Amino acid sequence: MAKEKTLFTCNDCGGTSPRWLGKCPHCGAWNTLIESVAESATPSKNRFAALAPASEVTTLADIEATDVARTPTGIGELDRVLGGGIVEGGVVLIGGDPGIGKSTLLLQALDALQKQQLPTLYVTGEESGAQVALRSRRLGLDGSQVKVLAEIQLEKILATLTAQKPAIAVIDSIQTVYSEQLTSAPGSVAQVRECAAHLTRAAKASGTAIVLVGHVTKEGALAGPRVLEHMVDTVLYFEGDTHSSYRLIRAIKNRFGAVNEIGVFAMTEKGLKGVSNPSAIFLSQHAEPVPGSCVLVTLEGTRPLLVEIQALVDSGGPSPRRLSGGLERDRLAMLLAVLHRHAGVACMDQDVFVNAVGGVRISEPAADLAVMLAITSSLRGKALPKGFIAFGEVGLAGEVRPAPRGQERLKEAAKLGFSVAVVPKANAPKKNDKAFEGLSIHPVERIEEAMALVRGL
Numbered sequence: 001m002a003k004e005k006t007l008f009t010c011n012d013c014g015g016t017s018p019r020w021l022g023k024c025p026h027c028g029a030w031n032t033l034i035e036s037v038a039e040s041a042t043p044s045k046n047r048f049a050a051l052a053p054a055s056e057v058t059t060l061a062d063i064e065a066t067d068v069a070r071t072p073t074g075i076g077e078l079d080r081v082l083g084g085g086i087v088e089g090g091v092v093l094i095g096g097d098p099g100i101g102k103s104t105l106l107l108q109a110l111d112a113l114q115k116q117q118l119p120t121l122y123v124t125g126e127e128s129g130a131q132v133a134l135r136s137r138r139l140g141l142d143g144s145q146v147k148v149l150a151e152i153q154l155e156k157i158l159a160t161l162t163a164q165k166p167a168i169a170v171i172d173s174i175q176t177v178y179s180e181q182l183t184s185a186p187g188s189v190a191q192v193r194e195c196a197a198h199l200t201r202a203a204k205a206s207g208t209a210i211v212l213v214g215h216v217t218k219e220g221a222l223a224g225p226r227v228l229e230h231m232v233d234t235v236l237y238f239e240g241d242t243h244s245s246y247r248l249i250r251a252i253k254n255r256f257g258a259v260n261e262i263g264v265f266a267m268t269e270k271g272l273k274g275v276s277n278p279s280a281i282f283l284s285q286h287a288e289p290v291p292g293s294c295v296l297v298t299l300e301g302t303r304p305l306l307v308e309i310q311a312l313v314d315s316g317g318p319s320p321r322r323l324s325g326g327l328e329r330d331r332l333a334m335l336l337a338v339l340h341r342h343a344g345v346a347c348m349d350q351d352v353f354v355n356a357v358g359g360v361r362i363s364e365p366a367a368d369l370a371v372m373l374a375i376t377s378s379l380r381g382k383a384l385p386k387g388f389i390a391f392g393e394v395g396l397a398g399e400v401r402p403a404p405r406g407q408e409r410l411k412e413a414a415k416l417g418f419s420v421a422v423v424p425k426a427n428a429p430k431k432n433d434k435a436f437e438g439l440s441i442h443p444v445e446r447i448e449e450a451m452a453l454v455r456g457l
Contacts, residue, residue: 008033009189014225036184068256071167071209074112077265077274078105080303081236081249083257086113086168086209090256091200093174093229094249095214095222096238101247102213104139105238105265105272106170107132111141113168121166125152125176125186139271152186154179154195158202166208171199173213175223187215192224200231229253240267241359246281247272248360251301261301279306279416282358288386292378295389295418296370297409298362304405304412306389308357309367311374316351326356327367335372335394342398343451345376366403368394369422372447373454385457387419390450392427398447402426407435414439420457422450 008017010033015026024032070085079085096102110120124132129150136144151157154177177195178186203210215223229235233255240247249263264278283306292311297304324332332354339345354371356362369392377384393401406427414436421441428443429436444450
């Protein structure tokens, strides 16, 4: 019997090689080539023929533009990240670490949609129907009418979608599904790409919204070829610390809404519950102000969040350390240089540790001013005033630049009872604005001006 011809396919780019190589010749990634069975060179009919319906060339002005209708899932934080709810015919890819709560959240969402008299289908390839039922009992979803199918063959799943015509279907997970057209194993690059293409086309043709659950690699990226993220309409990442009960859902791509939106959930005995005021998580509970603590108003998508920045400056040895949690380390080194050059605050022989409370990651430069004030407060051993907030980007020349949507940040701080704010001059609101009553706002143009102002406070 003739031996089957094998190919080596790259997990990252999908490129092929006739033999194994340590480095992919197409994208240069290391240790990504995986052996798979080569397909027949003479297929009877192209299996993608059904995915390409014929269409006429049309002028853009002649195409009727209609707003997409959304169906709220009943879980407010999930709707926020999706941009208002599930879109008819939309394909959502949700990825996250094992055990983070992906299946739990989607089962809760399907149950809420089913209660709105919408037909739903939960396709599980990783568990049996009994295991899904056990989880639903644990979550308190007694008497749930969500339909469950334990199946991993693509053709059977597509036939069920055609027969049942659900409004929303969850495929848990795309890495377990395989097509009979291919001989490679489930989870391989070819299988993931093919199954996702067929399911996406089925969603667009039938109007069924499909949610694909995706695995992640040990680096935290979605497993499978990158083309998977390009095919779908929305990509969500489920993040969370194993030591914390809080979970964040972050939108990385969304054709129907804003990206970088976040939804905050708390993991409870009855499943995931949305957190309506996430600022409470990221603020430390101090009875009195302590040195080295400064509250920042950061922006996650369209939502202002209050996060506490903590700094600890301690006498170091000949090679002082700079460590940061939730902030970029290179940015911290740059801010220390600006602090020395323009504000005369020297930390050359000091260990500097900076942390964002609650495990949140801050990537925007508007955190610069709060970080520098926290470092100075710790170095001097003097606490900032009670109810103090700050935000603003600091340039290398020592200027304090405006942060985007500064008015919304200040409104959020005023709503939560903060009383003193140091902000860039361009973000200062007009005088006598009723929205900022009780909040004393101090606009600054340069970092040395901010330092002098805080010493006076």
